[in-house]
Amino acid sequence: xxxxxxxxxxxxxxxxxAAVAQFGVRAQQLPRLAPSYRFDAARLDALHDAKMRGLNxxxxxxxxxxxRGMGPARxxxxxxxxxxxxxxxxxxxxxxxxxxRDLTQPNSLFMAQQLASQPEVEYAEPHYIxxxxxxxxxxxxxxxxxxxxxxxxxxxxxxxxxxxxxxxxMQQAWDINPGATQDVIIGVVDTGITTVNQSFTFPLxxxxxxxxxxxxxxxxxxxxxxxxxxxxxxxxxxxxxxxxDMEGHGTHVASTIAEETNNSFRAAGIAYNAxxxxxxACVGYWELMIANAQAGRPGFNVGVDDGFCDSVAxxxxxxxxxxxxxxxxxxSIGGPGLxxxxxxxxxxxxxxxxxxxxxxxxxxxxxxPTIYPAQxxxxxxxxxxxxxxxxxxRRAYYSSTGNWVEIAAPGGDYTDGGGQxxxxxxxxxxxxxxxxxxxxxxxxxxxxxxxxxxxxxAAPHVAGLAALLVSQGVTRPExxxxxxxxxxxxxxxxxxxxDFGYGLIQPRAALRGLxxxx
Amino acid sequence: xxxxxxxxLSAAVLISTPEIAAAQQKPTQKPPAPATRKPPPKTxxxxxxxGLVDVDFMAATQTFDATLGSSTLIGFGGGADITNxxxxxxxxxxxxxxxxxxxxxxxxGDEIFPLGIGLKLSMTPIEFGAGWRAPVGKRKRANAxxxxxxxxVRYSETGDFxxxxxxxxESFPGSFFVGGVxxxxxxxxxxxxxxxxxxxxxxxxxxxxxxxxxxxxxxxFTIRAMFGIRK
Numbered sequence: 001x002x003x004x005x006x007x008x009x010x011x012x013x014x015x016x017x018a019a020v021a022q023f024g025v026r027a028q029q030l031p032r033l034a035p036s037y038r039f040d041a042a043r044l045d046a047l048h049d050a051k052m053r054g055l056n057x058x059x060x061x062x063x064x065x066x067x068r069g070m071g072p073a074r075x076x077x078x079x080x081x082x083x084x085x086x087x088x089x090x091x092x093x094x095x096x097x098x099x100x101r102d103l104t105q106p107n108s109l110f111m112a113q114q115l116a117s118q119p120e121v122e123y124a125e126p127h128y129i130x131x132x133x134x135x136x137x138x139x140x141x142x143x144x145x146x147x148x149x150x151x152x153x154x155x156x157x158x159x160x161x162x163x164x165x166x167x168x169x170m171q172q173a174w175d176i177n178p179g180a181t182q183d184v185i186i187g188v189v190d191t192g193i194t195t196v197n198q199s200f201t202f203p204l205x206x207x208x209x210x211x212x213x214x215x216x217x218x219x220x221x222x223x224x225x226x227x228x229x230x231x232x233x234x235x236x237x238x239x240x241x242x243x244x245d246m247e248g249h250g251t252h253v254a255s256t257i258a259e260e261t262n263n264s265f266r267a268a269g270i271a272y273n274a275x276x277x278x279x280x281a282c283v284g285y286w287e288l289m290i291a292n293a294q295a296g297r298p299g300f301n302v303g304v305d306d307g308f309c310d311s312v313a314x315x316x317x318x319x320x321x322x323x324x325x326x327x328x329x330x331x332s333i334g335g336p337g338l339x340x341x342x343x344x345x346x347x348x349x350x351x352x353x354x355x356x357x358x359x360x361x362x363x364x365x366x367x368x369p370t371i372y373p374a375q376x377x378x379x380x381x382x383x384x385x386x387x388x389x390x391x392x393x394r395r396a397y398y399s400s401t402g403n404w405v406e407i408a409a410p411g412g413d414y415t416d417g418g419g420q421x422x423x424x425x426x427x428x429x430x431x432x433x434x435x436x437x438x439x440x441x442x443x444x445x446x447x448x449x450x451x452x453x454x455x456x457x458a459a460p461h462v463a464g465l466a467a468l469l470v471s472q473g474v475t476r477p478e479x480x481x482x483x484x485x486x487x488x489x490x491x492x493x494x495x496x497x498x499d500f501g502y503g504l505i506q507p508r509a510a511l512r513g514l515x516x517x518x
Numbered sequence: 519x520x521x522x523x524x525x526x527l528s529a530a531v532l533i534s535t536p537e538i539a540a541a542q543q544k545p546t547q548k549p550p551a552p553a554t555r556k557p558p559p560k561t562x563x564x565x566x567x568x569g570l571v572d573v574d575f576m577a578a579t580q581t582f583d584a585t586l587g588s589s590t591l592i593g594f595g596g597g598a599d600i601t602n603x604x605x606x607x608x609x610x611x612x613x614x615x616x617x618x619x620x621x622x623x624x625x626x627g628d629e630i631f632p633l634g635i636g637l638k639l640s641m642t643p644i645e646f647g648a649g650w651r652a653p654v655g656k657r658k659r660a661n662a663x664x665x666x667x668x669x670x671v672r673y674s675e676t677g678d679f680x681x682x683x684x685x686x687x688e689s690f691p692g693s694f695f696v697g698g699v700x701x702x703x704x705x706x707x708x709x710x711x712x713x714x715x716x717x718x719x720x721x722x723x724x725x726x727x728x729x730x731x732x733x734x735x736x737x738x739f740t741i742r743a744m745f746g747i748r749k
Contacts (some may be wrong), residue, residue: 176635176679442528467625472633479626486730508679513622513633514726515677516578517686 039291057126068107078118130309163408172509179272180471188319190250192280205295218445234313247284255427256460270464279317282309307345315345322349330463332456350382355477359455361400382477390416409461412453424451568746578733586620691716
């Protein structure tokens with residue numbers, strides 16, 4: 001029997017019972033929700049092993065997709081090639097993709113090759129994980145800035161901090177299209193965006209023992225629930241809801257795309273009337289701490305369990321977004337390792353009418369490897385890989401380069417800001433000091449304007465622009481890509497190049513479209 | 519007496535006509551009489567003044583279809599032909615004006631996405647040309663003509679939300695070839711129809727939709743109706 005999300009109620013209940021039995025405490029608040037399946041002890045061991053060995057996949061696991069028309073008998077025949085002779089019911093299903101775990105065969109590459117050679121199998125590959133994009137020199141600020149600097153919009157930090165929007169002429173773009181419309185839905189596949197104002201009780205190692213701890217969560221005032229739609233958690237809560245961000249990355253990305261604007265509060269976002277579909281495909285340090293505690297594993301694991309994005313969850317999230325009305329999908333995630341399932345998911349999303357913006361990678365100084373899924377974007381018309389530039393329109397020092405880079409947008413560069421982190425991208429997100437891995441008990445209900453840098457920050461600029469274009473009537477992903485390319489400001493070597501692709505996005509020009517001669 | 523009179527008159531005629539007399543004196547070779555033609559009556563230089571209506575079928579069909587919804591444009595104007603400058607030679611100066619509104623668009627492959635952002639086109643071709651006219655028919659109230667010349671197209675394109683250098687206001691040179699016929703109605707009234715083939719290369723194609731479609735010619739084929747006077 002396939003395990004599908006619809007059957008999750010039973011698993012949630014079982015997970016809850018296991019948690020209660022294990023820790024022997026009475027759940028204090030909302031005990032019906034519990035993190036579970038993906039973080040059992042065996043998988044946590046495997047993730048830990050992957051981290052220590054520098055692997056970008058989970059040892060002992062492969063992702064397999066059978067060819068269409070293969071019945072259970074044929075699928076089982078293909079599985080029989082694996083040493084442990086797994087049964088179909090042992091697979092974890094995500095739509096038509098399944099994860100096979102064989103603890104007797106830690107060599108995932110070998111197992112994937114074995115399965116891939118079977119005639120019933122479309123593809124099989126290691127269960128890749130993406131590291132959370134590096135966030136360098138983050139800094140929180142609590143002041144509200146100087147409102148007198150502002151012209152439009154009226155958010156007090158727009159003029160003082162958001163150089164990135166001025167650099168791409170957002171004020172003029174908003175004259176043409178003021179923040180898109182609410183019928184435009186943008187899927188954000190990331191660490192999540194918190195969608196509830198409440199506390200949850202989770203097991204957590206607190207320094208001396210594992211205890212059940214109440215952790216407060218709150219919705220960002222600049223991303224109200226009224227602008228959220230069809231939230232979905234693919235990695236933490238088996239129930240799929242609610243979505244919680246315990247890292248801040250997803251909230252920052254979503255704020256660039258659609259932070260409340262003209263509300264005289266904090267900063268602005270690009271498509272501030274559009275709606276956001278929070279899709280959680282990544283976990284951070286604290287989710288792993290909770291999972292470790294739930295598995296009865298004490299200890300702090302700073303620098304080890306620093307979070308990851310599950311490639312299967314990413315693919316499932318991309319498909320989910322496209323199938324549930326998202327016209328734009330942002331994927332600020334990447335890493336080495338080609339995952340066919342991600343390529344298939346992006347291709348399917350584009351064919352369903354969703355434009356996909358993907359970060360090009362932050363690995364220029366780390367050997368500049370080919371980054372996936374960004375690399376796929378170059379061959380998918382309707383998906384774009386986005387490089388990062390700094391304040392002076394130079395390539396950000398970390399921004400990966402390669403022939404897959406298609407477009408550039410502000411991603412921040414602390415070396416290119418004139419000091420004091422002026423060169424970062426500033427948006428509302430979780431107050432970093434509240435959930436720093438070095439503290440004992442985190443909280444996730446405080447927000448501030450946070451400075452980050454990365455191609456993770458660049459991609460949402462393109463996603464936001466795409467949302468404006470959709471509301472302008474350019475609804476086909478291929479057309480959106482074409483228009484963004486055609487109107488880009490060429491940077492670097494003349495024409496398309498490996499640093500900037502076709503150049504820096506020009507929202508006003510893209511929204512204004514083309515006349516006869518200009 | 520009568521015979522004498524006839525002889526005197528004959529002699530007088532012969533004397534007064536030396537060639538005849540000489541011929542009579544040398545009757546051996548008589549050259550053929552040279553053919554003589556009446557010189558044509560000299561036609562005075564005239565002028566033809568007219569108002570005109572143009573139907574322009576633009577060469578850049580995809581560009582104009584995409585932005586204006588049609589590549590067939592209507593123009594109005596006027597002109598003057600100076601006729602019979604030298605024989606059937608005539609000289610022309612004329613201008614017409616085309617104005618049409620449309621929308622700026624996004625283009626992806628064969629698909630056009632109107633963006634709801636207004637676009638206004640204004641085009642004024644100015645013609646300087648020459649040609650040859652010849653009367654047609656027995657009553658000579660119709661003239662057929664053909665010719666060509668130079669064009670100067672004043673081109674203006676404006677759009678909503680335009681920044682300083684977004685709009686276009688330029689002139690482009692070109693050429694045209696023309697053929698037509700006109701009819702005299704009454705003593706001075708004149709009706710004419712002609713076709714023009716216009717070439718205005720490199721006026722388009724540097725940007726905008728025309729670049730995407732690879733269309734660089736602002737010319738095309740024009741059908742023109744003219745109403746005026748001929749003197």
